[in-house]
Amino acid sequence: MRTVWQHCHVATMAEGRYAAIEDAAIVTDGGLIEWIGPRAELASGDAARTVDLAGAWVTPGLIDCHTHAVFGGNRSGEFEQRLQGVSYAEIAAQGGGIASTVRATRAASEDQLFASARQRVQALMRDGVTTLEIKSGYGLDLANERKMLRVARRLADELPVAVRATCLAAHALPPEYAGRADDYIAHICDEMLPALAAEGLVDAVDAFCEHLAFSPAQVERLFIKARELGLPVKLHAEQLSSLHGSSLAARYQALSADHLEFMTEEDAIAMAKAGTVAVLLPGAFYFLRETQLPPMDALRRHGVKIALASDLNPGTSPGLSLRLMLNMGCTCFRMTPEEALAGVTVHAATALGLGASHGSLEVGKVADFVAWQIERPADLAYWLGGDLPKRVVRKGLEITH
Ligand code: DI6
Ligand code: FE
Numbered sequence: 001m002r003t004v005w006q007h008c009h010v011a012t013m014a015e016g017r018y019a020a021i022e023d024a025a026i027v028t029d030g031g032l033i034e035w036i037g038p039r040a041e042l043a044s045g046d047a048a049r050t051v052d053l054a055g056a057w058v059t060p061g062l063i064d065c066h067t068h069a070v071f072g073g074n075r076s077g078e079f080e081q082r083l084q085g086v087s088y089a090e091i092a093a094q095g096g097g098i099a100s101t102v103r104a105t106r107a108a109s110e111d112q113l114f115a116s117a118r119q120r121v122q123a124l125m126r127d128g129v130t131t132l133e134i135k136s137g138y139g140l141d142l143a144n145e146r147k148m149l150r151v152a153r154r155l156a157d158e159l160p161v162a163v164r165a166t167c168l169a170a171h172a173l174p175p176e177y178a179g180r181a182d183d184y185i186a187h188i189c190d191e192m193l194p195a196l197a198a199e200g201l202v203d204a205v206d207a208f209c210e211h212l213a214f215s216p217a218q219v220e221r222l223f224i225k226a227r228e229l230g231l232p233v234k235l236h237a238e239q240l241s242s243l244h245g246s247s248l249a250a251r252y253q254a255l256s257a258d259h260l261e262f263m264t265e266e267d268a269i270a271m272a273k274a275g276t277v278a279v280l281l282p283g284a285f286y287f288l289r290e291t292q293l294p295p296m297d298a299l300r301r302h303g304v305k306i307a308l309a310s311d312l313n314p315g316t317s318p319g320l321s322l323r324l325m326l327n328m329g330c331t332c333f334r335m336t337p338e339e340a341l342a343g344v345t346v347h348a349a350t351a352l353g354l355g356a357s358h359g360s361l362e363v364g365k366v367a368d369f370v371a372w373q374i375e376r377p378a379d380l381a382y383w384l385g386g387d388l389p390k391r392v393v394r395k396g397l398e399i400t401h
Contacts, residue, residue, distance in 0.1 A: 006039050007053050011377050017338070021038055027045070028367040117155060181218060211243070251270070268304050307347040309325065326340040326381035367393060
C-alpha cells in the first residue's frame, strides 16, 4: 500500500554518513522507498494512507551484523569463574568455553535451539533491529552445523526480521579432530561447506583466526574454497593477538573483518583498499575486560568503514541490546554517536553484502526504518538499554511486538 509517513525528522545515513532532513516525509510503496525529502517538497499525490509520526526521529532499521544468536546452554557459571580471576583461555583449556557450548548445542534439538534463539532475536528486535546476521559454529560437524543454520533460516521465516546466515564451522576444533586441525579444515572444505551451500543454508563463510583457533594458512584454504563456491567471506581477526588475519581477509575481498583490537596500521590500509568493513564488538571488549583498544585513529585516517555489532554469544558477549553497543562504542572506543549510528545501519549493511538494498533511507531501498520518540539522534547512544518508545516499519509495514 502506498503510504506517506510524515511529521518526522530523518537521519538518512545516505552515502555512508550521518545526514539529517528536518520536517521530512517518506513515501513507501511495495516495501520500498519511493520518495524521501523535505515535506515541503512532497508533491500532493494519490497516497492511500498518511501516517503521522508525531515528531519522531526516523533512522534506518538497525542491523546487527555479527551475532552467534543460536546456541544451546548458558555460560553464566564461567562468568562467575572469570570474576574469581580464572581467564577465558584457562576456562577453554579445562574443556569449558566454546567446547561447552558445542556440547550443549549438539545435545539440543532443532526446536529447542529455535525456541531459545527466538527469544534472543526478539530482544534485539525490541531495540529496533530489522536485519541481523547469525553464525553457526557451535555444531562443528555437518549435522549440527546444518541444524544451526536451519534455525537461522527458520527465524527469518517466522519473525519479521531479515537474517543472513554465516557458516562458522571453523570456529574451534571439535573434540573428534583433537590435534588434527588441518584435517578438520579439509573436512570443512571437502564435505561440510559444499553440502551446506548446496542446501542454500550459507550466505557467507567466517572463521576464527587466532592462536587458540585457526592459523592464517588454514583460514586461507577455507577462503579459497569459499571463493570456488561463490560465497563471500568474513573473519574473526586480531581479537586476542596480531596474526594479520584482517590483511588476509582484505586480500580475499572479505565483506568484513571483526573484533580487531590488535590490528596494525598496515591491516587498516589493506582493509580500506579492499573495502572490507571493520566490525567492532565492544560487548566482547567489555565482557572480557580487554584493555587493548582497536586503532580508531588509523581506521578513520585510512577511511575504513566501521560497523558495530552485538557479537551476541554465550561466552564473551551475552548482549541482547544493540543500542547498548552504541553506547559502548562511544564510551569504550571513543566513537561519536553519529559514527556509532552509521555502524549499526549503513556500514553494517555493507558488512553483510546488503549495501545496495539496506542500511540507509534512499529511493529504491527497502523501507525498513524506526521512528524513535527521542529529542536527538544522539539519544540512541546515550541511554543505557531500556525500551525507548518507537514504531518499527519493515518493508513498508508497521510491525508490532
Ligand atoms: N570470538 C568471540 O568472542 C566468540 N567467538 C569468537 O570467535 C566467543 C564465542 C564463545 O566463547 O562461545
Ligand atoms: Fe563473534
